[in-house]
Every structure is written in structure tokens, then in C-alpha cells.
Amino acid sequence: MRLTTSSKWSGRKWRPRLATVVVAILILVMALPLVGLFFFRLYENQLIRQTEAELIAQGAAIAAIYAQEVRDAGISGDKLGVPMPEANGTANRGADSPYRPIEPQLDLASDYVLATRPAGTPATADPAFAAIGARLTGILDATQKTTLAGFRLLDPTGVVIAGRDEIGQSLAEVEEVREALAGHYASALRLRIPNQPPPPLYSVSRGTRVRVFVALPVAVDGKVAGVVYVSRTPNNIIKHLYGERGKVTAAAIAILGGTLLIGLVFLRTVSRPIYALIDRTQRIAAGERGAIRPLDHHGTREMAELSAAFLDMAEKLQARSDSIQTFATHVSHELKSPLTAIQGAAELLRDSGSAMDDDERRRFSNNIVTDAGRLNLLVRRLLDLARAENLAPSGESTSVGAALALLPVDTRLAVRVEAGGDLALRISAENGAIVFGNLIDNSARHGATQVSITAASAGGKATLLVSDDGAGISPSNQARIFEPFFTTRRSTGGTGMGLGIVLALLKAHDGTIRLVDTERGTRFEITLPVA
Template identity: 40%
Template structure:
């Protein structure tokens, strides 16, 4: 059946195609923003790492200068409260970047220094004066804001604010406890913000690091550095070749998505439309399903279309042949009636009474034949227009009901020894089928009909075998053809088996002519009602 899921394994579903395309369309811009954020954060962390490197060199120089001037190192500075070294081994103690744009708090611009509560340490001031020249020279190259603080948080070296205190700043407070601390602060710029600055958190910020100078467990001073990270928008412009390549990649991916959608949906639909057009123009070779429908739904649609087209074609052929047969069957008696009527009209006065009676008798016989033919045509039309429903019938009960009727006319029905057998068919339709079969057998000289009923695989097989004249080999292929009969002289219409076949087809059953040594043997298969 078309709805059997096994036939569609390996086929995509339309909703899967739409989901893939929608996710891809969603992921492309989100992925670009995600990449943008990661890249921007990496620029900031690279800036912080650069400041850490500079601070480590300045701290080492400061410790060297203090050690060379200090006689008692154990009591210099203040004892740190939460100093923890990050050790790789006994030699290396690295400091790693801490800033994450997605999580770090954005502080306001750095406040100005304030008047210190106590003067700066004299030794620290002496060392600061020694290092000031070196710090200013390095600042010209690194573009870094450099402040060297004593262990109280007072500025002892730098371009500005020497002698003021930074002890009130968040990062300095943390460094005075022995912890390396980095923060991002808002940067006030005289220049207008660059275009698209709203999508960048790294625009308009400055990175500050407070690097504690620790000897043993004593804080000797703090290196306080700051720098504006490279603006990602300016950096992207500088790397415009790579950005253009990324843009082209996104366009190519979008184009591939469009091709994927076209291949999985549009192309099969266009091919199916082309097939429907050809079928409507009479090209019956186009009735086959699509060879590569790609998706399950289109494969199902293609097969349904093919089945519908074939069904309509078969129906059209049936109607055409049926109309030709009807025309022929009606034309013969009508021609006979017309000829007899014309002779009577032209020669009624000259005819002998016996001749007149003969002509009238012929007209009567042809009229009766037309009536029987019209009645049979109506029965066939009803059979063709029947629709399957949930009605059921007891096959054994119907056979027991018909047996006495045919016994009276000399036809013995040998019934199976069963109490009941329910099938999927309305009682009146089942009775019509049996009456036609039994009447055919009687008309072809049968006196006994053997009836056998078997139930297998959700089906009921009814075998009807008679001892009549049988059916010749030449006629076996024609018996289900409408209007085919070997008893036309006995007023046979040739529609009985056609009516049976139509009714069986309506209920998804079948009728076949089986081989038989004597008489005719039909096998009918019904759906078993017990499996409903």
C-alpha cells in the first residue's frame, strides 16, 4: 500500500527539509554574531595578556631596585591576606587573562587620584624616580598608561598623578590584598563612535590591570597599567580581505541552501507538474511515478498521482468500450423493431393475419430484450458506483436462504458444514453475486453446485463448482467482458459476471475462473469480517 512506511525509508520528509533550511538560515547570522563576539573578546584578552607581560617586567625591575636598596627585606611592605600563586611547577608562576566581555562588569571611567591619607613610602619614591625614565620611554612604544604604586596605593611613577592615591579603586584594593585583578572601564573619547558600534561591546572601553609586586608574603608595590583594546570594527576593516572571504563563504552557503531546497522540493514538483500536463494531453506513458522524488511526501504524491491517472485512464477506456458495446447491443433490437414497424405501416392491409402476428411477436420479443438489457445496465451502473462500507454479511446464512429456492427449479446446492462465516460485504450485494452465479450455472445445464468455504490470512475463499457445460478455452479470457455471452439467442445480456466483478472490486475482493475437469469453477475472495 502507498501508506506503508517501509517504502519511504531513506527519504527526507518535507518538514525535515524545511527544518534544515530554517536552522541553517538561523545559524548563519547567529554564527556570525557568535564569531564576532568570540573574536572581539579575544582581542580584549590579547590586550590584557600584553599588559600582564609588561607588568611582569616592570614588577621584576621594581623588586630588583628595592632589593638593592633594602637592608631588611622581611619587614618591608604589608603582609598580603589572600595571595595565591598559580604554579605550573616550582619555577613558573604564570598569570592568565581574566576578562570575559560576556560576564565581566563594566565599570565607569577611572576616577581621578585623591590625596593620600599617608605619604608615599620614601624607598618606593626613590625607586619610582629611578624607573620613571624607562617607563616613559616604553610608553611611547606600547601606548600603555603606566602607574607605579607603592604598597599603600600611592602613585610613585607615571606620566601624571604622581603623589596621589589610587587606593580607593576596586582593582587596586584587590591588588593590595595580593590578588592580580583586571577590569574593563568605560572610555571617554573625543572621537565619534565608529559605524555599527552598537553591536560591539568592545567599543568604548579600556582595560585596566593591577599587578601586585609580592616578595615572599609581603606586598612591595603595585603595577597599574591600562590600554584601549584594538577596535574590532577597525580591525575587521584592516582584515577586510578575510572579511570579504567570509562574506563570500556565507553567500555560497546560502546559494547551496537554495539549491538544496530546489533539489528536494521545487524540482520534483516541477517534474510532477510536467507529467500532469503530458497526461492531460493524452501521453499515457507519463503516468509512471517520479524516479527520484527525494522526499517521502513527494514520493507519496507522485505514486498517488500515478495511481489516479491510471485509474482515470482505465475508467475512460472502460467507458469508451462500454459505450461501444451498449450502442451495439441497443442498435440490434432497435433496428429489428424499426424494420418490423415500417413493414407493418407500409403493408398492414396486404399482410396475412399470421404474418402480422409474427411481426408483432418479433417487436414484443425485441422490446423485452431491450427491457432486460436496460435493467442489467442499471444493475451494472449501481455495481460500479457502489462504495465500500462497514456492513457485514453471514455467507452461510445467505447460502442456506437461497438453497430451497434453487432446489425447487432443479438445482441442488451442496453447502459446507459450517454454522456461520462473516464477510465484509452488504447482504444485498452478496445475494446479487450468488444469484448471478447460480442463474448462470442453471442456464448452462448444471444440476449440482458444490460450495466450499475456507478462511485464511484475513480472507474468506468461496469456491463454487457446477456440473454444467463448462466454459471453452477460447472463451475463458472473455467471460468477464461486458456484453460477452454465448446465449444471445436465449436473451442473454452478458452482464452478469461484469456485475459480480464490479461488486467484488468495490469491496477489495476478487473473482477468478479456476481450472475444472467438468463444468465451471469460480473462486471468490472476500475480506473476513472477524478481522475488522
């Protein structure tokens, strides 16, 4: 039972179509910028760090001014706060180093976003500190107009002494302020809007809804003289992208255009030639001889080589099919003639009975024997041709003299080796004897009385000239002498397969044979590798 196309493919492993793979790759290429948006959080975290660093710098400047005001006011002793920790801000530096750098510490990926800053509670500040705050209010307001940061100046107890509408409010219970009053730098991320849930950890716009708070302790005489409390909303990535919207749009267009260009190039150079080759394959399989021709467009060198190799294979298979068909036609014709003669003679012998005399009966019997012998010879020659065409070289070597020694003694022809009789040829002695035997037999059938052989080598190849003094081959028949079953001596028992066997044997041993011009008789030129 023959399988249909669908049933043949149904049991095979599923594989995606080339177009599906290409589309998936193009979608992935287009999605990469979108996936990159999730990594913008890293950039947004950098903006948070940058804001904290700026607030530290601004707060340090205000702290230096405030500390000088405290010293000028003569405030000391019990009016100051707790002692400053000795190791505060001296990481990787000696205790005597004059530098106390403070590095940004906030991280969107790990720090918890606190709720909005709690409101202060009413309190009373020391008049001396309140007077300092009043003098610095103008400086803080002027600085805020430029930096957009919110400044609060706190005394050693956490009461606001400068900071617009929160003067007289205590912020001592605010977490970061409490840390600063103890002499430690503190920073925090807090929500800008009350009653808003904290942003997800991997939110792209996480930094747009938070505010950075920095609390720096002010040291005077080794004690906490107050706190500079600074806050500001950081720049966010959405704002930056909007500011660069022209470039972002151009980049998006470039990505889309590049993706389409990749698709078009892939379609033209890979996909279209493959589908064209598939169509050509189907047409060749349907028997369309005109389909065995190069593709109109190959796209790539590899595709051109694949197409050329496929079409070359198709041509060889077509030639092989034609050869088999022709060969089958010849074989059927060659076998049909003697079989018809045998059948006719046998029927006459059966139907005539006693009416046929002994001479006629003997003549018809001889015809049957002759035609049966011809059939036997044809079968043997067909077997010899099949062996020759499927022969694998054995790697053996022989010489002209050794191959001729295997031939039976034939008194009709004299074979003379004029030169190169000991030259080693890459062919077995048995196969060499078959080649020379068929050529000598062919010469004998064309009236030759002598065959001469000359051998010479050059460049790893041996050239043999096999000549006879027979009647030669007519120009009209020279192009057909290697065709199977072609013979001009059919009446004398010729099968027309001798030269075909010779040609097949020589091809199997990387050799060639051709007819060359000569003034008399026939001359063949044979080439074989030298052992």
C-alpha cells in the same frame, strides 16, 4: 461559464514557490556568519577583561617593588596617605586572609567610555618619593618595552614620580586616580583619540578605539603610600581576524561552497522531481497516454513513492475512463438494436393500416413486445451491475445452503451441494443468491442439466467450485466471458451481463472468480473470506 486557469488561482491564498523558500533559506545560511559579527562584541569584551587582568598583574608587581622601596627609605607616618579601607579586596574572604585578589571589572556592554584622560597639572613631589621614583624609572621603562603598557608611579598626593614626560605632574583629579588615592582599586575605559565621539554600545569595533586604565593603591603600614597607574590599548577582534585571515578566508569559502552544495542537492532531490511531476500531470490531463510512466529521476524515496502513487492513480483513472467509454459504447449498441426494431415495427403498423392482415399485425406486435421486454431486462441488469459495483459490504454472513434457499424453484436444473454447505461465508444471503443464481442461469443457457457446488476453507479463505455438465465454453471465448454484454446466446435472450454482475459482487466482498479447466462442462472457482 468556465473559469480560466488564472481566474481559478486568483482567489486562492498566496503561497511562496518552493524555489523562493529554498533561496530564502540559502540566503539565511549565508547571512548567519555576518549576523555572528555582532556577537563578536562578546569576544571583544573578553579581550578588554583580559587586558585589565594583565594590567592588574603588572601593576601589582610594580606596587610590591614600590612598597618595599618606601619601607627601605623609612617613610612613614604623616608622609603617607589616607588609611586603607579594611574591606578592600576581601570579598568572600576573611578579614585576616593574606590574599587580596582583584577581579577585572570592565564591561563594554555596560561601562561608559570616558573621554581621553585629562592632562596633569604642575605640582611638587616630596623629595623622598621623587628619589624612589628615579630609582624605579629604569624598571618601568624596561617593563614597558615588553608589555607595551604605560606606567605612571604616583606619590600619596597624586604627583607623578616616575613615568617619562609626566614627572612632576599631578593626576589627583583623574577619576580612577582619585579612587585609588582613597584606597580603592579603580579601572576605566577612555577614548584613545581626543574629540572623538564615544563608540556605539553595539559597535563591532568598539574596543579598537579605547584604552584601559587601571589604578592600584600601594599600601604601606595600612596607609596609601602611592598609586601605580597603568594603561594599555587592548587587542581588538579586527586585529585577530586579520591575523587569521587565511583561516577566515577558508571558512568563508567553505560556507559559500556548502551553501551552493545544499542548493544543488535540494534542486536535484526535491525541486526538479516536483517540477517534473507537475509537467507530467499537465501532460496526463491533456490526454497524453505516454505520460503515464515513471519519472526519469525521483531524487528521494518519498518523492519516488509520491510519483508511484500518483501514476498508479492516473493509470486507474485512465482504465476507469476507458471502461466507462467502452461500457457506454456497449450500452448504446445494446439499446439501439431493440429500439430500432421497435421503431421499425411500429412504423410498419402505422403505415400499412388496413392493408396488413391480422397475422402480420400480430407478428409485428409480438416483435415490439419482445424487444420492449429485452429493453426492460437490459435496464434491470444495468441497475444490478451498478449496485454491485458500488456495493459496500454489510458485514453479514451466510452459507451456500442458505443462499440457494432464496432462489426460485427451477425445474430445468438440479443443484447439488457436495461438500461445505454449512461453511459460513462473509457475504449476505441475498448477494450470495444473486451470485449463484447468475451462475446457474448461465449453465442452463449452455445446455447443462445439473450444477454441483463444493466448498472448503483454508487460511481464512473459502474456495468454492461451481461445476455443470453443459456444453462448456470454447477456448476462443474464455478470455471474454467476464466482459459486459459479451454473450453467445443473444438470440435466446442473453444479455452478457450475468458474469459481470457476479464479478462485481465478489470484488465488493474481497472475493474473486475465475474459469478453471475441466474435462466436461464449465467450472468456476470462487474465493471468499470466511466469516
